[in-house]
Amino acid sequence: MEHLKRIAKYFFREELTIRHKLVNVILGSALLVQIPGLIVTIVVGTSMAGLLVQVLMTCIIAFILYLVNKFPESPIPPLLITTIANIIIFPVMYFLCGGARTGMIIWMLFGSIFTWLLIDIKWAVIISVINFVMLNGCLRIEEHYPQYVQYLDTRNDEIMDTGMAFIFVTVIFGMIFKFQTYSYEKQARTLRESDEELRKLNEDLEEVNIRLASASEAKTTFLANMSHEIRTPINAVLGMDEMIIRECQDKQILEYANDIDSAGHQLLALVNDILDFSKIESGKMELHPVEYELFSMMNDCYNMIFMRAKRKELEFIVENDPEIPAFLYGDEVRIRQIIMNLLTNAVKYTKDGQVKVRFDHEVIDDEHIRLIVSVKDSGIGISEENQKYLFDSFKRIDEKANRNIEGTGLGLTITKKFTDMMGGQIRVDSVLYEGSTFTVEIPQKVADKGTIGNFAERLNRRGEGGGKSEKEAKEAEKRDKFTAPRARILVVDDVKMNLNVVRLLLKNTEMQIDLASSGDECLKYTLMKRYDLILMDHMMPVMDGIEALHKIREQATGLNAETPVVALTANALVGAQEMYLEEGFVSYLSKPVKSADLEDCILKLLPEDKIVRENNG
């Protein structure tokens, strides 16, 4: 019994196809049938030749059974068995075992049908046609030359043989069909089960997807909130520090203050990078194209990098194609960010030698050019292997070698995303220990046909930047442009330190400044006094800036129904500006605010008769 089970297991093992299992069933059954067949043959006593054929058949079946299981992948054994059975065994048996009067025609029919079950349709058709010809041939030969047929001894033997053939063939087909039905049912059950499993898996995946999406949403909100929270204190730190730089005469303290200023700006840049990254990740990053002057942008980059390069004793060179159009139309802020990222990296990752930036252009059509900026350094370079990962988020190459160089691995990711968003391209050419060249190509609209000329010459002519240190440039920025002693302004912010920062930043304008630390306090002031301008924080407890603005407009005295109100807030999210303008603010300043921006904004909004300009007295 154990043996039988093991044999059955072997013949129906998992890796076999249904067709192969079927071949096993047929050959196995044929073998089983052969044994009683042999006994019957001996009992009824056919000729010696008949007996030999029966023995030969048993051997052939056993051999093919062996082949089928030895080479389960091969289509040849099934083809072999059908061909041998139909073309050799059955016709020979026809003549040796009693011809048409016995069960031979039933066997030949069986051979023909199982051909269709076992082999490809093309071969099955061919063998069936041959079968048909063979059967016809056998019947006709028997008709005309009955002496070639070895008939059984009695009519009773012939009837018994026919009966046996009928029973065996019925049993074999019965088993085949049963087996096929069983296999298909099993397969269908497995399919149903795996279908169910897949459905469950899909449901689980959907759930995971929803959870991931909400986690990513939560991450974006968290990053945005965190950046807001960090910007608020940086605002205070940088604002106070600026006051120290402006007013302090002590050289040592000025040095400390300058360090605070540079560290503060570094921190701010980091927060901005994280904010940009989260905006890009959530698909909320938008471009804001404007008309801009290329020279001014190049000059900004030059001023910002010049001192850093000088501190590391690196030569910093700016070259350009003088034929680039002077005025372009595109997202100036993001293009500057791209160039600055590349330049900052070039300086960061270069110990000695030079950093060179070159501006070129290619004409696309009458109205568009491709701005090509390449930043070349003689720094540590990047191996070919590592160049592949350069633009992956948070990926810092060669962490060990660069461990003393600060960075988050976000700069190039953001740079690449911005370049993609603008329909541009970025590429890198680098040789380890020799240096790198990063090249960006960004399509830009031409705003004016005039050309930029040679940057270095213009710089020298104007005596700007190159002749000036970073500190001197800052001093120039800080210069008070106006006073407005008759102007009244109200600043609203729940953080006392921020109120002080704004007050101190505007000290030299001599304006009359009131400070309110809540929406309620603000409403008390606006009920009694008319202001020329109100600077309003957004996020405040109890009553936020937007509600306060709406209430100011509805106050009974109507003193400030028309007063321009500027949103002064750390909310730097996408769409913030539009939202504030829609709510009724006239302008928007993002914290930490620079005194120059603040003064510019105030200058634009104050009534002209209250402004006393320094230049024209």
Ligand code: ADP
């Ligand atoms: P990080 O904040 O680390 O500088 P980036 O995304 O700007 O992040 O750069 C990713 C990595 O690419 C850096 O950590 C550095 O290994 C490598 N890299 C970028 N620019 C240069 C360069 N000019 N020379 C050598 N390596 C560079």
